[in-house]
Amino acid sequence: MKSENxxxxxxxxxxxxxxxxxxxxxxxxxxxxxxxxxxxxxxRRGFNPxxxxxxxxxxxxxxxxxxSEVHQLFGELQDKDTLVFVFPxxxxxxxxxxxxxxxxxWNHGLAYGKGSTLAGKKIRWVALIGGSEDKFIEYGWCKxxxxxxxxxxxxxxxxxxxxxxxxxxxxxxxxxxDNQSHYESLFEKSRRIVDTLL
Ligand SMILES: Cc1cc2nc3c(=O)[nH]c(=O)nc-3n(C[C@H](O)[C@H](O)[C@H](O)COP(=O)(O)O)c2cc1C
Numbered sequence: 068m069k070s071e072n073x074x075x076x077x078x079x080x081x082x083x084x085x086x087x088x089x090x091x092x093x094x095x096x097x098x099x100x101x102x103x104x105x106x107x108x109x110x111r112r113g114f115n116p117x118x119x120x121x122x123x124x125x126x127x128x129x130x131x132x133x134x135s136e137v138h139q140l141f142g143e144l145q146d147k148d149t150l151v152f153v154f155p156x157x158x159x160x161x162x163x164x165x166x167x168x169x170x171x172x173w174n175h176g177l178a179y180g181k182g183s184t185l186a187g188k189k190i191r192w193v194a195l196i197g198g199s200e201d202k203f204i205e206y207g208w209c210k211x212x213x214x215x216x217x218x219x220x221x222x223x224x225x226x227x228x229x230x231x232x233x234x235x236x237x238x239x240x241x242x243x244x245d246n247q248s249h250y251e252s253l254f255e256k257s258r259r260i261v262d263t264l265l
Contacts, residue, residue, distance in 0.1 A: 068148075069102075069264065069265050070097075070102050070148050070149040070189060070264035070265070071102060071103065071148055072102070072103050072105070072146055072147045072148050072149065073094075073097050073102050073103065073104045073105070073147065073148075073149045073150075073151060073264075074104075074105050074106075074107065074143065074144060074147035074149070074150050074151070075090055075093065075094060075104060075105070075106045075107065075151045075152075075153060076106075076107045076109065076150065076151070076152050076153075076165070076168065077090050077106065077107070077108060077109065077152070077153040077154060078109045078110065078153075078154045078155075078161075078162045078164040078165040078168075079110065079154070079155060079162075080110055082108070082110075082111065084155075085155075085195060085236055085250070085253075086153055086154065086155050086195055088254070089153055089193060089195065089233065089253070089254070089257045090106065090153050092254045092257045092258050093151060093153070093193070093257050093258065093260060093261065094106065095258075096257075096258040096260075096261040097261050097264070100261055100264075100265055102149070102261070102264065105143070105147070107140070107143065109164045109165065109168060110164065114136075114140075114164065114167070114168065115136075115167070116163050116164045116165075116166065116167020116168065116170070116171070117167060118167065118170045118171050119134075121133060121134045122134055122137055122170075122171045122174060124174060124175035124176070124180075125175075126175065128176070129175060129176030129180045129181040130176060131175070131176055133171075133174055133177075134171075136171075137171050137172055137174060137177075140168075140172045141172050141173075141174070141177045141178070144185070144188075145184070147188065148187075148188055148189060149188065149189045149190075149191070149264055150185075150188055150189070150190050150191075151190075151191045151192075151193065151260075152165065152190070152191070152192045152193065153193045153195075154193070154194060154195070155194070155195045155197075155236070156194050156195060156196045156197065156212075159208045159211065159212065160212075169219075173185075173223075178223060179222065179223060183223045183224045183225075185223045185224070185225060186223060186224030186225060187224075187225075188225060188227075189225070189227040189228075189229075189264065190220055190225055190227070190228045190229070191228075191229045191230075191231065191260050191263070191264075192216050192228075192229070192230045192231070193231045193233065193257060193260065194212065194230075194231070194232050194233070195233045195236045195253075196232050196233060196234050196235075196236060197235075197236050197237040197239065197240070198234070198235070198237075198239070198240040198241075199234060199235055199240040199241040200232070200234045200235075201241075202240055203232065203234065209232070212230075212232075213230055216228070216230050217230070229260065229263055231256065231257070231260055233253045233256060233257065235249065236253070
C-alpha cells in the first residue's frame, strides 16, 4: 500500500550537515509523490537522550505514565504509516541522540510489551557511513548493523523494513574522485528510497 504520512526522525548536531541534506532529499521526493511529511529534528527539538527515572519501564505495569515528552513524541507517530530514520554512523552504531530516542520513546507498553502499536507501519533506516563499503563488510559491521535493524523491526512486528547505507560520506577511506558527482549519487540513492513506498 502506498505511504501517505511519513515521519522522518533524524539526528545531527548541524542543521546544514550532509545528513540534513539527505533528509531534505527524501522529504522533497516524498512530497513530489504526494506523501505528507513531518520531520523530527532531535537536536533542534532539544531532545534529551538520557533515560531518567521517570521513563524507566515498570515491567509489571505496561500502563505506566512516562514523562510528558515521551508521550508527546510517541503520540506523534500514531497517525504516520511510515517512519524514516536518518543518521550518521558513529562508532558503528547510532548516535547517542537516536539511541536515546529509542530507549525513551519506544518504551515498554508503548512500542512493545502489550502488543506493539507500531506493527503495520513501514520503516526505512538510512545510515551515512564515513568509510567504504568494502571495509564496512570486511570487519563485519554491515552484518552487525543489518541484523540489529532487522531484529529491532521484527521484535516490534514490523514486516516492511528497509535499510540503506550511504557510503564514503567523508571520502577518506576511498577516493571519491569528483566529490560533486559522488554526493549527487548519494542524493539519488536516498531519493530512490521513496520508490519503495509507492
Ligand atoms: C563520533 C563519530 C564517530 C564516527 N564513527 C564512524 C564509524 O564508526 N564508521 C564510519 O565509517 N564513519 C564514522 N564516522 C564518520 C561519519 O559517519 C561521517 O562523519 C558522516 O557519515 C558524515 O555525514 P555528516 O557530514 O552529515 O556528518 C564517525 C564520525 C563521528 C563524528
